[in-house]
Structure formats: structure tokens, C-alpha cells
Amino acid sequence: MTGIKALARHLDLSIGTVSRALNDKADVSPATRKRVLAAARELGYRPNHSGRALRQGRTSTIGLVLETGSPASLAGDAFFMQLIDAMQETFSAAGTDLVLLPCRSADDPIEFLRRQVGRRMVDALVITATRRQDPRIAMLVEEGMPFLALGRSGTPGDWPWIDLDFEGVADRAVAELAALGHRRIALVAPRKEVNLAHVWMDGYRAAIRRHGLEEHEGLMLRLSVSENGGRQAAEAVLGMDPRPTALLLVSEMMAPGVYARLGEAGLEPGRDLSVIGFRRNPQLGFLRPELAGFALDLRALGTAVGEAALGLAVSPADPVRLVWPMDYVPAASVRPPPAE
Amino acid sequence: MTGIKALARHLDLSIGTVSRALNDKADVSPATRKRVLAAARELGYRPNHSGRALRQGRTSTIGLVLETGSPASLAGDAFFMQLIDAMQETFSAAGTDLVLLPCRSADDPIEFLRRQVGRRMVDALVITATRRQDPRIAMLVEEGMPFLALGRSGTPGDWPWIDLDFEGVADRAVAELAALGHRRIALVAPRKEVNLAHVWMDGYRAAIRRHGLEEHEGLMLRLSVSENGGRQAAEAVLGMDPRPTALLLVSEMMAPGVYARLGEAGLEPGRDLSVIGFRRNPQLGFLRPELAGFALDLRALGTAVGEAALGLAVSPADPVRLVWPMDYVPAASVRPPPAE
DNA sequence: AGCATTTCTGGAAACGTTTACGACGGAGCC
DNA sequence: GGCTCCGTCGTAAACGTTTCCAGAAATGCT
Known part of the structure; x- marks a missing residue:
């Protein structure tokens, strides 16, 4: 060599x-x-990477920590793939490499991270699927490891994060439905105790209250983010009496399951039950009626995440705290409630 | 520190x-x-990882190259997630780390790999989505980089690979259908020019010929591996005259799309069109009728892949060449063809 | 007791690179 | 011509670790 x-x-x-x-x-x-x-x-x-890294004290590599085993992380849709794509493009221009660090859900995430930190194989970490109380954050802060969280957390401190505007989406979705006359709106949140589940439910609750709609804990379903979860959501809604007239999904990837189950019951999305998916997803273009949701430019988001991650090493002060806005895109899956 | x-x-x-x-x-x-x-x-x-790596001449890290941008790679199902999970378990016991190296489909894969090789950040590489003519393999052989291919390729030489038994699956599926009386069997293969597409189609062709069934290029569909692809497959089958009585999918993740489209046409899987998915997938347990497919122990496969990858460095001679068998699991989605 | 052997430890080189520093030459200036 | 200064290059230390080698201490043997 x-x-x-x-x-x-x-x-x-x-x-x-x-x-x-x-x-x-x-x-x-x-x-x-x-x-x-x-x-x-x-x-x-x-x-030689090792030689250079040893001398310079940095590796020009940033690690993105992913949970394996949990279907919500990488499976279900190409969300992360596209994000990674854009991040990598940004990194590449800065001479930095991106590696994905798969953390087994069976393993202790703290121990996993501590290992990564100790190895000094990456200059910074990007962590995902933040929990409401996320010990990883406290640990990384304590260890002095630069990191960016994709998602907020209740952990106090001035650490940098970028998150989607879950409460904004919930608020706007409820507002749109309320304006059409819906009074009973069911919500689907992740079963897992990720932070976004709570932000999502809080945004929903606040909007429901503000519009004076029917408020009832039974309207909030905790299900796995998958096609099957969507099927179970529809199942649950069908079993409610009185039946909700609208359903708000935390992930659009659940919609095919919802549609399928409604179809089996002889019901039609939009006409019999309004459905709003979270993100507007071209992959689901086949759904009829078209699914209403919120536009998200994954490339722009990935670039922003990449830039924030790159900036981590250079300017540790003034951490990024960014709520990424999303715009409502109406579609035929949302219509006025059926006449009683 | x-x-x-x-x-x-x-x-x-x-x-x-x-x-x-x-x-x-x-x-x-x-x-x-x-x-x-x-x-x-x-x-x-x-x-310190760099110090140790520099001294020892190895990094105790193995890289798994993934294509980003292509939906078939990581999206669609948790296939890779589970594989990675098991691989990591195997590595962990051997004191080795696994990193995922995302290769943008927009970038030149050769250049990407050459970069990884040059950096010497990993001791070995595992590449996926092998093509029929895969220049990456020749390059890695030439560079002397230990690697394992997940998937075969037409590239000559004694490089190590592990692949699923696509022709075995196609053969057995056709045999099962033929035994039930099916004469016109449609096949879905990936649109992308991955090697498995050809192995899959070759296996199908050979079995069709052996059983003396209807042979016709129009029965082989090249579609994207996704729910929408499944929908298009059903669409295509519905448009054929005479209509095939069975459909063989290269990925079970297409089945929900098939089922949905058939339902819209008032047809029922199994009764009106027999459907065989590739892999038996618990995630799709909600499908009715249940989808026939082939059992695959992802944990065992992941362990085998992990062990093969670990063995790469120690015994470069006698490379692994392994076709992973899969067993047919009948289900209600496969029934005798409807009477004409 | 004397020697050989084992057990443990310290010293130092080496991995491949970057970078601070000094050296050498020539050019420019008085 | 002697001085400074700049441009260019070589030297060597340093990053953190492993590992070979030798030396010291302890032990075993006759």
C-alpha cells in the first residue's frame, strides 16, 4: 500500500x-x-484515515445513530433514506463522511453511545427517536460529545435539535377538520414512548380544546407505525360509538391499512371518514381518494440537518433549535362529515 | 480525555x-x-480508535454498503433492519463494530467504494444489491479489499457471496401452482437491473418449461418493489387476456397493493387469483387471505452473513459461496384455479 | 549457595500522518 | 558586499496505542 x-x-x-x-x-x-x-x-x-485522525484529533466523520429492530426507524418508508441522501450531499461538499451507526434496540443505548464516544471514531453524532426523558442527551452533554438531536426531548439544557412541527401539524389539521364541521376527531400516536408522541398529542389536545370539539382520551389511539397499525386504527374507529368522523394519523404510512380496513367495512375514506396523513408522500400516490397531508421537502430538511451537524464542531455555542414547518395540502380524503 | x-x-x-x-x-x-x-x-x-487502528493495521470495523435513494434497499420492509440486528450481534461477540456506509445512488458507486478502501476505515466491506455485471466486484478484488457480496453476480472470479435461493423459490412456487392445476402464472421481477432479477426470472422460466406451462414473455412484469408496484402488477394481470390464474411476487411487500387492487375489481386473492409472496413476513399477518410464501430465518441469515464477514479477514482463501434455502409455507392465498 | 528458569515489568520502536521550526538559498536593499 | 527577508524545503516531534526486547525480581532446581 x-x-x-x-x-x-x-x-x-x-x-x-x-x-x-x-x-x-x-x-x-x-x-x-x-x-x-x-x-x-x-x-x-x-x-490513511487512522494516521490522519490520530494526528489531527478529528476524524472528519459524523455518525448517525439509528435504532435497528424498531420498524418505525428505517422501515415503512424511504423517509430516512432521502434524509440521509441530502445529508450526505452536504457533508460531501465539506469533506466529511457520514456513517450510520445501528444501535440494536435490544442493547443499552447509553452503553452503545458511550462506546462510540470513547472510540472517537466520529467527530459528532446525530441521534434520532428522542424520548421524552432521554438519558442519552444528558450523557452526551456530560461527555462533551458534539451532537444533534433529531427531535426534541424534555431533558433540560441547551443542546441542539431539529424537529418537525408536530404540534403545528396537529393544530392545523384539527382546524381544517373543524372548519368543515367535524366534531369528533380521532388521533393516532406512536405506541413507543418517543417524544414526538407527546408533542403530537399535546398539539391535538390544545387544538381540540380551542375549537371546543369533543375531548375524550378514548379518541387517542396508541398504535405501531405501520400498515398494520393503520388497519388497527380503522378497526378501533369502527368500534367507537358514536363513531368519529375524522382520523388524524401520525404517519402517512399507516394510511393504506386504514383504507383497506374501511373498504372491507364498505366505507369510503373521505365520504365516511375523513383521513389526514402526516406527511404528503409521493410513494402513496396510488391511494384513492388522495390522502391529505402536509408537504415536507426532505432534501431541504436533510441539508439543514447536515449543515447543523457540520456546524456542531465549529460553533458549539448557540446551538440550533429549529422547528421545521410543514404546509397543509388538502385532498379528497378530507370532506365534510356525513350527515347524521 | x-x-x-x-x-x-x-x-x-x-x-x-x-x-x-x-x-x-x-x-x-x-x-x-x-x-x-x-x-x-x-x-x-x-x-482511542485511531491510535489502536494505526498500530494494529486494522480497525475492527466492518462496513455494510447500502444504496440510498433506491426504495428497494432499506425501505418497504424491515428486512435489512433485522439482518443488521443479527449481524451486529455476531460482530459484537467478536469485538467488531458494524457501520453502515450509505452510497448515494446519484454518486458513482465505484468512486464511493474506492474512497472507503483508501481510507482504510473498515477491515472489510459487505456490498448489497449486486448487479449482473458488477464493476464493484472487480474493483474490490483488484484493490485487495476483503469483501462479501450479498447476492451473486456474473462477474467471474472466486469472490465470496451469500445469496437467497431465488431460483429454488421460483421453481418450488411454480411446482406448487402447477400441481394445483394452474397453467398461466404471471411473475413480478424488480425493475432495476439487479442480479437477482435475472436469477429469479431464469428460475421461473426453467420451471415453467419443465412443467410444460404457458410460456410467454408478457407474463413477466418488471415493476418497482413497493406497495404501488404490487398494485400495478394486479392492474397488469387484470388487463391480460386470457387472465393468468396465479401471480408470483419477487417481494411480499408488494402483496398489499395486489390485494387492494384485486379488491377494487371485486376479485378475491386465492379464489380468483392465487398469489405467492416471496418471503413469509409476520408484518403482513393482517392480509386476508393469508399470503403464501417462503420461510426465512432472518436472524440465522444475519448470523451467517456476520460470520462470513468476520471470516473474511482471517481466511481469504476458500471464499464462502452460499445459496440460502427457503421453505415453502402454504396459505389460503394459493388455491386451485377458478373453473373456466 | 549457585545457577537456570520463570514471571513480571519498563523502555522504546513503530504504525502514517500533520505541523512547528529551523536551515538553506537566492533576491532585494542599503 | 553584507544585511535582511522571503520562498522553499527538510527535520523531527507528536498524536495513542501495541508489541518486541531486555532487564529485574522471584522462583525452582541441584
């Missing part, structure tokens, strides 16, 4: 000069720089 | 001795070993 040493010997230069030439440092003549770059390309030289 | 140096000073020992104690080497007395381990735990010492 050609290291910088072999390269220097081949060029009859010192390794110091070669290094400076490769890294665009000042103290090297244009002629030699050109010569070095040519030789490096020819010999296929790639700097 | 407490390095081994600080630890040694704190213990009034040489760093050599401390290192040996930590790494379970022979030349250290039980008493000091105990003392060192206690101090390491107390001071929260974690070996």
Missing part, C-alpha cells in the same frame, strides 16, 4: 513537503505541488 | 504494562491486571 512515505521516496522529497503539497498548504512551490499531485494520482495514494 | 498514558501515570505503571493488562495478554500478574482494570473503569478509559 502506497503511503506518504513511499510517495515521498518516489518523488525524492521529504514527507513533510509532500504532505503540505497534498493539503494545499502555503510553503510549497507551485511546481513541486503539481508534481506531487500528479504522482499521488498515478500511484493511487490515499491518506 | 484519559488516555492510556494518564492511566499509567495514575497507576504508577508503564504504559506497556497497562496495555497488556487491558488486552488480556499473558505477561502481567493477576494483581496488577485487576488493579489496572479497576482504574480503567473508574477513570472511564476507552482506547
Whole structure:
């Protein structure tokens, strides 16, 4: 393997000069720089990551922690894939690499993170699926590890986060439904104790109250975020008496299940039960009637997340705290409630 | 940050001795070993990954390359999540870490891999979604990078791979259907030019021929592996004249789309069109009638993949070449064809 | 007791890179 | 011509760890 040493010997230069030439440092003549770059390309030289990281004290790598085992994390839709895509594009321009660190849900997430921190293999971490009380955050703050949370948490402190506007979405969705005359609106929240579940339910509760609609804990369903969860949501709504006239889903990926179960009962989404999915998702373009939801530019979000993660190392003060807004897109799955 | 140096000073020992104690080497007395381990735990010492990697010439990390942007890779179901989970369990026992390397489908995969190889950040790579002609394989062989391919390829050579038994599944599925009296069996293959598409179609073709069934290129559909793809498959089948009596899916995740489209046409899976999904998937337990498919123990597969990947570094000779068998599990979605 | 052997420990080199510093040459200036 | 200064390059230390080697202490053997 050609290291910088072999390269220097081949060029009859010192390794110091070669290094400076490769890294665009000042103290090297244009002629030699050109010569070095040519030789490096020819010999296929790639700097050894460990050596560089050891010397520089940083790895130019950022880790995104993902939960494996939980279907809500990466499965169900290409949400994260697209996010990762955009993040990587941003990183790439900054000479940084992205690695995904899968954390087994069976393992202790704290221990997993502590291990990553100790290894110093990444300069910063991006964590997802934040909990209402998330010990990971306190740990990372304590360890002095730069990190960005995708999602808020009740853990106090000035750590950086970016989150979707769950309460804004819930509020707007309820408002749209109320304006059409809906009085009984059921809500689906994740079964898992992630923070967004509570933000989502709080936003819903506040909006229900503000519009003076029917408030009832039984209208809030906790289900797994999956097609099957959607099916169970529809099942539950069908069993309620009086039956809600609208259903608000925490994830649009549940909608196919809802539609299927309604169809089996001879009901039609929109006409018999208004349905609002969370995110407007082109993958679900086949749904009839079209599913109402909220537009989200995943590329823009991914870029923002990427930039925030990059900024972590450079400016630890003034952490990002960003609620990402989403715009309502009406569709035929939302109509006035059926006449009683 | 407490390095081994600080630890040694704190213990009034040489760093050599401390290192040996930590790494379970022979030349250290039980008493000091105990003392060192206690101090390491107390001071929260974690070996620096770069330092160790630099010295040892290996990183104890294996990279799994994933394609982002393509919905078939990680989305659709939790297939990879579960695989990763089991792989990680295997790695963990061997003191190895797993990182996921997302490769943007927009980028050049060769360049991406070359970069990973050059960085020497991982000891071995696991690549997925192998193509029929996959230049990545030739490149990795040439670079001398240990790797394992999840999926076969037409690229010649003795590189290690593990793949599902696509032709076996296609063969058995056709046999089951033929035994029930089906004569016109439609097949769904991925639209993308992955190797498995061809293995799958070849297996199907051979079985069709062997059983003397209706052979016709129009019976083979190339569609995206998604719920919507399943919908399109059903759509296509409905439009065929004469209509096939059975449908063989390359992924069970397409089944909900198939079921939905059939339902809209007033048809019932099993009764009007037999459907076989690829893998038996508990996530799809809600489908009625139950979907026939092939049992696959993802944990066992993940363990096998993990072990093969671990063995890559130790025994480069005699590469793994493994076709993973799957057993047919009948269900109500497969019944004799309707009387003409 | 004397020697050989074992057990434990410290010293130091090495992995590949970056970077502070010093050295050397030539050019410019008085 | 001697001085400074700038441009260019080589030298060497340092990052944190592992591992080889030698040395010291302790033990076993005759």
C-alpha cells in the first residue's frame, strides 16, 4: 500500500513537503505541488484515515445513530433514506463522511453511545427517536460529545435539535377538520414512548380544546407505525360509538391499512371518514381518494440537518433549535362529515 | 480525555504494562491486571480508535454498503433492519463494530467504494444489491479489499457471496401452482437491473418449461418493489387476456397493493387469483387471505452473513459461496384455479 | 549457595500522518 | 558586499496505542 512515505521516496522529497503539497498548504512551490499531485494520482495514494485522525484529533466523520429492530426507524418508508441522501450531499461538499451507526434496540443505548464516544471514531453524532426523558442527551452533554438531536426531548439544557412541527401539524389539521364541521376527531400516536408522541398529542389536545370539539382520551389511539397499525386504527374507529368522523394519523404510512380496513367495512375514506396523513408522500400516490397531508421537502430538511451537524464542531455555542414547518395540502380524503 | 498514558501515570505503571493488562495478554500478574482494570473503569478509559487502528493495521470495523435513494434497499420492509440486528450481534461477540456506509445512488458507486478502501476505515466491506455485471466486484478484488457480496453476480472470479435461493423459490412456487392445476402464472421481477432479477426470472422460466406451462414473455412484469408496484402488477394481470390464474411476487411487500387492487375489481386473492409472496413476513399477518410464501430465518441469515464477514479477514482463501434455502409455507392465498 | 528458569515489568520502536521550526538559498536593499 | 527577508524545503516531534526486547525480581532446581 502506497503511503506518504513511499510517495515521498518516489518523488525524492521529504514527507513533510509532500504532505503540505497534498493539503494545499502555503510553503510549497507551485511546481513541486503539481508534481506531487500528479504522482499521488498515478500511484493511487490515499491518506490513511487512522494516521490522519490520530494526528489531527478529528476524524472528519459524523455518525448517525439509528435504532435497528424498531420498524418505525428505517422501515415503512424511504423517509430516512432521502434524509440521509441530502445529508450526505452536504457533508460531501465539506469533506466529511457520514456513517450510520445501528444501535440494536435490544442493547443499552447509553452503553452503545458511550462506546462510540470513547472510540472517537466520529467527530459528532446525530441521534434520532428522542424520548421524552432521554438519558442519552444528558450523557452526551456530560461527555462533551458534539451532537444533534433529531427531535426534541424534555431533558433540560441547551443542546441542539431539529424537529418537525408536530404540534403545528396537529393544530392545523384539527382546524381544517373543524372548519368543515367535524366534531369528533380521532388521533393516532406512536405506541413507543418517543417524544414526538407527546408533542403530537399535546398539539391535538390544545387544538381540540380551542375549537371546543369533543375531548375524550378514548379518541387517542396508541398504535405501531405501520400498515398494520393503520388497519388497527380503522378497526378501533369502527368500534367507537358514536363513531368519529375524522382520523388524524401520525404517519402517512399507516394510511393504506386504514383504507383497506374501511373498504372491507364498505366505507369510503373521505365520504365516511375523513383521513389526514402526516406527511404528503409521493410513494402513496396510488391511494384513492388522495390522502391529505402536509408537504415536507426532505432534501431541504436533510441539508439543514447536515449543515447543523457540520456546524456542531465549529460553533458549539448557540446551538440550533429549529422547528421545521410543514404546509397543509388538502385532498379528497378530507370532506365534510356525513350527515347524521 | 484519559488516555492510556494518564492511566499509567495514575497507576504508577508503564504504559506497556497497562496495555497488556487491558488486552488480556499473558505477561502481567493477576494483581496488577485487576488493579489496572479497576482504574480503567473508574477513570472511564476507552482506547482511542485511531491510535489502536494505526498500530494494529486494522480497525475492527466492518462496513455494510447500502444504496440510498433506491426504495428497494432499506425501505418497504424491515428486512435489512433485522439482518443488521443479527449481524451486529455476531460482530459484537467478536469485538467488531458494524457501520453502515450509505452510497448515494446519484454518486458513482465505484468512486464511493474506492474512497472507503483508501481510507482504510473498515477491515472489510459487505456490498448489497449486486448487479449482473458488477464493476464493484472487480474493483474490490483488484484493490485487495476483503469483501462479501450479498447476492451473486456474473462477474467471474472466486469472490465470496451469500445469496437467497431465488431460483429454488421460483421453481418450488411454480411446482406448487402447477400441481394445483394452474397453467398461466404471471411473475413480478424488480425493475432495476439487479442480479437477482435475472436469477429469479431464469428460475421461473426453467420451471415453467419443465412443467410444460404457458410460456410467454408478457407474463413477466418488471415493476418497482413497493406497495404501488404490487398494485400495478394486479392492474397488469387484470388487463391480460386470457387472465393468468396465479401471480408470483419477487417481494411480499408488494402483496398489499395486489390485494387492494384485486379488491377494487371485486376479485378475491386465492379464489380468483392465487398469489405467492416471496418471503413469509409476520408484518403482513393482517392480509386476508393469508399470503403464501417462503420461510426465512432472518436472524440465522444475519448470523451467517456476520460470520462470513468476520471470516473474511482471517481466511481469504476458500471464499464462502452460499445459496440460502427457503421453505415453502402454504396459505389460503394459493388455491386451485377458478373453473373456466 | 549457585545457577537456570520463570514471571513480571519498563523502555522504546513503530504504525502514517500533520505541523512547528529551523536551515538553506537566492533576491532585494542599503 | 553584507544585511535582511522571503520562498522553499527538510527535520523531527507528536498524536495513542501495541508489541518486541531486555532487564529485574522471584522462583525452582541441584
